Amino acid sequence: MAERPWWRRLFGGAKGTGLDPARPDLVVVAASFDDAEACSAALERAERFVPGDEVVLRHHLRVPGEHVARVCALAGQDGYAAAETDEPGLLLLQRVQVLDALHCSQERSRMAGLAQRHDGVADGWEALQPG
Numbered sequence: 562m563a564e565r566p567w568w569r570r571l572f573g574g575a576k577g578t579g580l581d582p583a584r585p586d587l588v589v590v591a592a593s594f595d596d597a598e599a600c601s602a603a604l605e606r607a608e609r610f611v612p613g614d615e616v617v618l619r620h621h622l623r624v625p626g627e628h629v630a631r632v633c634a635l636a637g638q639d640g641y642a643a644a645e646t647d648e649p650g651l652l653l654l655q656r657v658q659v660l661d662a663l664h665c666s667q668e669r670s671r672m673a674g675l676a677q678r679h680d681g682v683a684d685g686w687e688a689l690q691p692g
Contacts, residue, residue: 580615580657582644587617588692594685600665609690612661616688619644619655620672624681632679660688
């Protein structure tokens with residue numbers, strides 16, 4: 562698929578609205594669980610990632626139970642919602658947006674800071690698009 566026009570990327574904002582995070586055909590197209598890896602490197606090695614199309618950006622956080630509600634409330638101010646997980650102690654926060662290396666890096670840093678302020682850690686992130 563072709564990349565979105567420059568003026569849509571510039572004025573369209575980072576948050577998306579068209580992709581449904583509950584779609585059953587979403588697959589992981591890019592991910593990084595290595596603090597030392599740049600988002601640009603993770604996106605470059607991603608073979609199935611379609612730049613310019615919306616993704617569900619999902620962050621994996623580990624936060625003590627007593628802080629989960631506060632972390633979710635703070636992340637919700639930026640359009641994030643908690644996703645269901647079967648893994649104890651894992652908090653998945655996700656939102657729909659158009660993803661590029663800069664925005665990915667900003668969001669990864671934001672989530673790491675949010676987790677740290679609440680006695681937790683950010684394990685990594687993944688981007689999902691329709692398969």
